[in-house]
Amino acid sequence: MGFDFKFFGNMFLIVLGKLPVTLFVAITSMLIALVIGYAVDTCRRLQIPVLKQLAELYVYLVRSFPVIVIIYMIYYGTPVFFATLNDAFGLTLPESRTLINPYIFGVAALSLNSGAFLAEVIRSAMRSVGKGQTEAALSIGMTDGQVMRRIIIPQALAAAIPNLGNSFLNLIKATSLVYRVTIIDMMAVATIAAALDFRYLESYTVVAIVYWLLCVVFEKLFVVLEKSASKYKKPV
């Protein structure tokens, strides 16, 4: 049994058909993770008493757990969580894994995982902007919100984009694991289609090539993003 090139070619269409699923999971998780990361970093920065310790515990735990462990924990834990919510608040959330939309498992797990890493990225980016700038802005009468919006965030964003890109690429690679929680993505269709003919090597090669091209494209995209975010650095 050599390498079946005809099967290899056919698999491309099948696998690429599920590319939107992967992109959806990755982009949604990234957006939620950005929110989580920013919230966690804000708790740490403003030294809010209880939330700061919780935030640090969250980052520490999630960075130590492998992604697959978090995915399985959310998969098995969400029905339990919903059941306790139902008992406590009398809601009617689904209590069985088969009734819950599997995208909830995938997006929740990946955004929780990435949120911890993004918290560190955002922390280092915010700290790279000098404190003197905040003081100067406040001294000319800007409100806190204006300082954030006009001074800190643009500069922090430019500093963070390489690391954000790195995190996003890791997130895309982590989406290869969500097929285990019944999301029908590229890995799932590759496994299913391959099982018919036992042509596992050809289908996984297709998946590998698609993921690789995806990463190359996003790498270039982030380089462009970084250039446009750093425009303010041009000398006047």
Add this chain to the structure above:
Amino acid sequence: MKQYFNPEAVLTTLERLMSALPLTLIIAAVSLAAGMLLAAPIASARMKRHSLQSWLAAFFVSFIRGTPALVQLFLIFFGLPEFLKIFGLNITGWDKRVFAAITFTLFSSAFLSEVYRSAYLAVDQGQMEAALSIGMTKFQALMRILFPQALIIALPNIGNQAIGMVKETSLMFTIGIADLMGIANRIVSDSYGLINMEAFIAVGLIYCVLCVIIGQALKLLEVTVGKWCGVRIEKPNDRRGKFASLTGFRRGADGL
């Protein structure tokens, strides 16, 4: 209120999971060691200019870094026997753990070659020129001047890769190896789905403890190597709170 979550189950599953811990550690250690060795020629090939070697090495690193580890695991597991059949080698009798070790070796070698490359470039080239100009051979200059400084620069990143490698070995169960995740899944099926989340919380806690131990060991290693190389380590004033500093994660480290 019904009880859905059984905290005692976390402790009982821990006992059963401990039996799989040596496997995870051995495969992680072997893969990291072999990867560290393999990364050196890859890094040096990448730094040659415009040659077939540098293109091959760049392609290898780009492919390994751009594809998920799970996909690489499946590629090696399903593909290596087919590939070796061309040369007439029949490896269908090989243990699955060998395939996992090969995959993680290649995986870590790609990332470590980048670490080596950045450490090499971070040492001032003028030092090498000065060393060569006073009559040292290239080998002497490399060993006495470049290597100690590059080692100090590379060590935190190598440490991060070590921690990442331990977490990456959690994927071994997908090809049927009975490691921590494999035993956790078996616990779930053995208890007919009664003990599910507790088993994975136990697995996560084991990985937590592993990361803490490795982080502390790395800190110790950095100080020891620093003393041996005669370079003083200037630690930046790091106020990250006690949880973060325990695991020894460095700034800018990323997961997976």
